[in-house]
Amino acid sequence: MDIPYTVQPRQDTGLYNAKVGIWLFLASEVMLFGALFSSYILLRVGAPEGFWPHGWLNVPIGTCNTLVLITSSITTVMAWASLKMNNFSKFKFYHAITLLCALTFVCIKSYEYHDKFVHYEIAMNDGRTFDGHMVENKLKAEGTTFTGYAMLSGHFVTDREELFDTVKHKPKHEETKIQGAEIRKLDNYGPWHNTYTAIYFTLTGLHALHVIGGALAIGFLWGPGSKMWKTDPERFTNRIEISGLFWHFVDLVWIFLFPVLYLL
Amino acid sequence: MSATAIETKPSSGHDHAHDEVAHHVKRYLFVFYALIFGTIITVLASYIPFGHHALNIGVALVIACAKGFLVAGYFMHLVSERKMIYGVLAFTAFFFVGLMALTLWAFADYPLHTITH
Numbered sequence: 001m002d003i004p005y006t007v008q009p010r011q012d013t014g015l016y017n018a019k020v021g022i023w024l025f026l027a028s029e030v031m032l033f034g035a036l037f038s039s040y041i042l043l044r045v046g047a048p049e050g051f052w053p054h055g056w057l058n059v060p061i062g063t064c065n066t067l068v069l070i071t072s073s074i075t076t077v078m079a080w081a082s083l084k085m086n087n088f089s090k091f092k093f094y095h096a097i098t099l100l101c102a103l104t105f106v107c108i109k110s111y112e113y114h115d116k117f118v119h120y121e122i123a124m125n126d127g128r129t130f131d132g133h134m135v136e137n138k139l140k141a142e143g144t145t146f147t148g149y150a151m152l153s154g155h156f157v158t159d160r161e162e163l164f165d166t167v168k169h170k171p172k173h174e175e176t177k178i179q180g181a182e183i184r185k186l187d188n189y190g191p192w193h194n195t196y197t198a199i200y201f202t203l204t205g206l207h208a209l210h211v212i213g214g215a216l217a218i219g220f221l222w223g224p225g226s227k228m229w230k231t232d233p234e235r236f237t238n239r240i241e242i243s244g245l246f247w248h249f250v251d252l253v254w255i256f257l258f259p260v261l262y263l264l
Numbered sequence: 265m266s267a268t269a270i271e272t273k274p275s276s277g278h279d280h281a282h283d284e285v286a287h288h289v290k291r292y293l294f295v296f297y298a299l300i301f302g303t304i305i306t307v308l309a310s311y312i313p314f315g316h317h318a319l320n321i322g323v324a325l326v327i328a329c330a331k332g333f334l335v336a337g338y339f340m341h342l343v344s345e346r347k348m349i350y351g352v353l354a355f356t357a358f359f360f361v362g363l364m365a366l367t368l369w370a371f372a373d374y375p376l377h378t379i380t381h
Contacts (some may be wrong), residue, residue, distance in 0.1 A: 263310035
């Protein structure tokens with residue numbers, strides 16, 4: 001049985017069905033990300049003065065990832081335009097770049113996540129705080145105490161407020177050996193660290209899942225799914241348009257995430 | 265002429281549709297350059313002290329909105345879509361604005377014994 005309106009537009013909507021479907025889906029996605037942006041605003045405004053992190057993320061890396069996504073957006077639309085102009089090989093070329101961009105984006109994001117997971121804030125028994133990146137971890141947790149030692153690249157903080165504005169208070173990177181017996185509490189910059197990292201990982205993690213999902217769909221249409229071009233080119237072109245609409249939405253979300261999380 | 269118009273247009277010759285898409289390609293490239301320019305401006309503007317941090321936030325969001333318009337309007341063809349899509353998005357915009365309005369109203373809703381700055 002043939003699925004109706006995969007190519008021809010319906011009389012009442014003036015659109016083929018998949019296009020109506022993707023826009024309804026994107027509308028729900030706007031509300032999903034909208035709710036998380038709203039949470040971000042509430043957390044940020046509710047944070048005490050001077051205790052909302054500034055400069056915790058690497059701006060050049062974030063800018064690079066933004067440019068990667070913008071590039072993937074143009075190649076996506078060019079891939080669709082190539083099919084409209086009956087140029088299948090150009091479609092393959094452009095979408096190969098889209099997939100490479102998606103892979104690059106995920107790799108860069110993973111690197112950023114890794115940087116946060118090896119970054120530790122350590123509360124010492126003498127009341128001081130050490131902040132830095134783990135170089136060598138030989139610590140063993142025994143209940144609430146630690147044995148062994150850890151080598152970290154960082155510095156002791158005199159005022160904990162310094163940690164929140166690393167633009168104003170440039171962190172030093174000195175290799176320091178910390179004995180487990182001196183540690184009262186140890187916590188890395190994962191989602192559990194504070195409300196900023198929680199919302200950062202939630203927003204960017206959800207976005208990254210969208211990137212991966214979109215890349216899988218585009219990858220299928222670029223690979224095995226592209227056989228449809230020979231049998232039903234118009235329907236295949238529409239599939240590319242639909243996957244493209246999703247991809248542009250993912251780009252759109254990042255356009256707002258980047259300044260909100262990295263710059264402000 | 266929109267991308268939707270290209271796909272639904274009665275066949276008036278393959279070459280004509282080809283030319284039309286080729287014309288759109290130039291527009292896509294222009295949008296691409298504008299998005300790159302917008303990204304650079306966003307980063308540079310974040311380093312300029314406008315006097316109040318709220319102004320920096322405002323500037324960054326205005327640039328982000330302009331970039332968002334370019335992506336949604338031209339890459340997603342929203343500048344010339346069918347009425348039905350606009351209808352769906354009007355509902356979305358209504359609820360999104362409502363969500364943000366609720367967020368703003370919540371600012372005045374401090375819990376008891378909270379010290380405000």
